[in-house]
Amino acid sequence: MASTETAATDTAVTPAASTPAPAPAPAVNTASASYTVAAGDTLSKIAFQHGITLAELRALNGISGDLIYSGQVLKVPAGSASTGTSAPSSAPAASGSTYTVAAGDTLIKIANRYGVSLAELKSWNGISGSLIHPGQVLSVGGSSPSVSAPPVAAPTHSSSTPTNAGTSEYVIKSGDTLAKIALQVGLNVTQLKALNGLSSDLIFPGQTLKISGTASANVQPVTNNNQDKQTSVAETANPTIAQVLQHATKLIGTPYVFGGKTPAGFDCSGFIYYVFNQAGESITRLSAAGYYDRSFDVSSPQVGDLVFFKDTYIKGISHLGIYLGNNEFIHAGSNGVDITSLDNVYWKKHFDSFKRFY
Numbered sequence: 001m002a003s004t005e006t007a008a009t010d011t012a013v014t015p016a017a018s019t020p021a022p023a024p025a026p027a028v029n030t031a032s033a034s035y036t037v038a039a040g041d042t043l044s045k046i047a048f049q050h051g052i053t054l055a056e057l058r059a060l061n062g063i064s065g066d067l068i069y070s071g072q073v074l075k076v077p078a079g080s081a082s083t084g085t086s087a088p089s090s091a092p093a094a095s096g097s098t099y100t101v102a103a104g105d106t107l108i109k110i111a112n113r114y115g116v117s118l119a120e121l122k123s124w125n126g127i128s129g130s131l132i133h134p135g136q137v138l139s140v141g142g143s144s145p146s147v148s149a150p151p152v153a154a155p156t157h158s159s160s161t162p163t164n165a166g167t168s169e170y171v172i173k174s175g176d177t178l179a180k181i182a183l184q185v186g187l188n189v190t191q192l193k194a195l196n197g198l199s200s201d202l203i204f205p206g207q208t209l210k211i212s213g214t215a216s217a218n219v220q221p222v223t224n225n226n227q228d229k230q231t232s233v234a235e236t237a238n239p240t241i242a243q244v245l246q247h248a249t250k251l252i253g254t255p256y257v258f259g260g261k262t263p264a265g266f267d268c269s270g271f272i273y274y275v276f277n278q279a280g281e282s283i284t285r286l287s288a289a290g291y292y293d294r295s296f297d298v299s300s301p302q303v304g305d306l307v308f309f310k311d312t313y314i315k316g317i318s319h320l321g322i323y324l325g326n327n328e329f330i331h332a333g334s335n336g337v338d339i340t341s342l343d344n345v346y347w348k349k350h351f352d353s354f355k356r357f358y
Helices: 043-049 054-061 107-114 118-125 178-185 189-196 239-250 268-278 288-293 345-350
Strands: 032-036 073-077 098-100 137-139 169-171 208-210 295-297 306-310 317-325 328-333 336-341 351-357
Touching: 043 054, 043 107, 054 073, 107 118, 118 137, 118 178, 178 189, 178 239, 178 317, 189 208, 189 239, 239 268, 239 317, 268 288, 268 317, 268 328, 288 295, 288 306, 288 317, 306 345, 345 351
Parallel strands: none
Antiparallel strands: 032 073, 098 137, 169 208, 295 351, 306 317, 306 351, 317 328, 328 336
16 A cells, blocks of 8 residues: 555554653673574564563664564573573573562563463463463463462363363353464464364354364354344455464554554554564555555454544544454554453444455
């Protein structure tokens, strides 16, 4: 979508009055080793894995932006992990150790820091959602934390009732979506649908899904007795949209940055720009209003469509996200990248339309 429109910044709430000037890059230990960038890596992830700040990693490598590529060799502090999977030297050892949650932490940040998956971290700590609090002690190596985490009302999934060898199950609860479940168990939506022979994204509480094993040979639509309460959802057969969702959900927990368009921080339109380009869909960096003008209205939204909001912090179209189905969307709001319900009082009030890129 060629355009001469100047990139604009936007958010769901009024941004802070001013952004402090960035501090000078910190001095970095000159003794260094090397790390080879792998597919899916970001500077933020690599910095976490090696126990240094993003600014320190940039300074070590003379990088001013965030662009890296697979196979690129980066300098990292000597003695830190070269594979990108070990815990940073400043954190406790990952084997059977614990981590005390600090202000600003998210589960995905902690998982990245210790080189474990989000699903593993949740499983070790009996967490079914994403809520953690400063002072909470988490197991980061597979053993129970020294201070018990708060009890969880419902298990994330049951691996003790496999339908066949090598297969475990997840029982859907109210509020679940395929995107949430896939993220929780370390799959993407396409893989989860293939495992269960799903042709749409409609699911219902009490339904049992396979979360590992062999993909089903028979594709069967799932019916929902509460369809009157849900927006019509179509297949995500489009491989580009599947990639968009995969890249988008990986970024949950990324902080909000006014004008941001990299994994270091996003605003709403910067988030759209980044994930669609990562999925191979070349789009220009525009404002929410700019993307609104370059998309067409849809009456029955599909997973991967755009959802627009108006009159949030300025008059007119001022915010957007990506529709996930089940009346939910993923976006970069004032709390960072997260998944939100369209039934939320604030977003329901400011909802404008569903649209799709030309």
